[in-house]
Amino acid sequence: MNKPVVGRHDQAASAVTGTQERPAPRHLFFRVLGPCEVESASxxxxxxxxxxxxxxxCLLLEDERPMSVGRLVELLWGDxxxxxxxxxxxxxxCRLRAALTGPGVSGEPTVLLSTGRGYALRVPPQHRDTALFEQFLEQAHCLTQLGRPTAARTAVDRALALWRGEPFAELRGHPVAQQVTCCLxxxxxxxxxxxxxxxxxxxRPVQAMLAAEGLVADSPFRETSWVTLLxxxxxxxxxxxxxxxxETVRHLFAEALGTSPGPELQQVHMQLLRQTGNEVPMTAARFRSDGVR
Incomplete structure (x- = not known):
């Protein structure tokens, strides 16, 4: 899995309710958005x-490419x-191979292979929760562009529900997983x-405000969250x-980064100035008409 984004799906704009949340039961399903888990039919x-x-x-990160025993030793024990x-x-x-070909996956081809160059794990992207997460997220973006916010939020909620903790948790802090975990x-x-x-x-401005408050507290330099909050x-x-x-975010950017807020945040600021200067209530519909990023 050298590329953290597993790939786009041709049916990303299909109805959310028609999307399966896991492959057919007989297939193994690999969960890495938290502690590693593998689910079988049983x-x-x-x-x-x-x-x-x-x-x-480590094998899963290689996207079906073989890893030598020497490389695995280096990754697991260092120098x-x-x-x-x-x-x-x-x-x-040997023990992993036995576990991954147990009675709950009868008829499933061997997924842990031995080759002349080492070991390889054969797991198609659609059998991983990372791919399912990205599929739901892409659906949410597509539905947003189609003007269907409720269906889009259903898709993004399904995407976020797949997260159970730190991705690739067993490789926490390990360089081999750093790029993919950062991108995820x-x-x-x-x-x-x-x-x-x-x-x-x-x-639902109050719910949006509460969600955005949490986001700016967690990532104070993320302008998209500030735009939604304002x-x-x-x-x-x-x-x-x-x-x-x-004014809080403007001072934060100036002191910490030596920059000003970006164009979108400045545009929202100008809208606020016009609104408060005219003393005309700004409705939720007015801001919804600006679109969702």
Whole structure:
């Protein structure tokens, strides 16, 4: 999985209710948006101790390309492996192979292969929760563009529900997973931003405001979240508070980054100034007409 974005799906704009949340029951389904889990038709697969799970994730990250025993030893033990490291790799692989071809996956081809260049894990993208997460997120974007905020929020809620914790948790802090986890985290923030904007588009400014408050607290330099927060405050009848919050973010950017807010945030600020100067209530519909980012 060198590319953290697994890929776009041709049916991304299809109805959300017609999308399966997992492959056919006989297939293995790999969950990495949290601690590693594998599900079969008969239930969860026993993957064994943490080191075995880490080995499985290393193979999964390679997107079906073989990994040599030497490379696996390096990833799991660093530059000071024990003398039994290679034997441990072979033992872990044998036990994983047995677990992944158990009674709950009868008829399933072997997914953990031995090749002349090492071991490879054959798992199609559609059997991974990362691909399902991206599919739902893309559906949400497409439905947003079609002007269907409620259906879009349903899709983004399904995407976010797949997250159970830190992605690739067993490889926490390991360089081999750093790029993919950073990209997945960014996609999750994008999904949360989209959800807050969709709440506003649905005419639910208070819920949008609460969602955006959490986002700016977590990522104070993310302008998209600030835009939604200011719009939601004004749509909720609190334009003066929105102006105060704009000054907060303006000072934050100036002191921490030496920059000014971007064009979209400045545009919202100008709308707020016109609104408070004219003393005409800004309605939720007015802000919804600006679109959802």
């Amino acid at each position: 239930g969860p697969v026993d993957l064994g101790p943490p080191q075995r799970r880490a080995l499985l994730l 000071r492996p024990p003398a039994s490291a290679a034997a441990s790799i072979h033992a872990h692989v 985290d960014e996609l999750r923030r994008t999904a949360l931003d989209l959800r807050a904007g969709l709440l506003l588009a649905e005419g 719009k939601a405050l004004c749509a909720a009848g609190r334009p003066t508070e929105a102006l105060v919050r704009y």
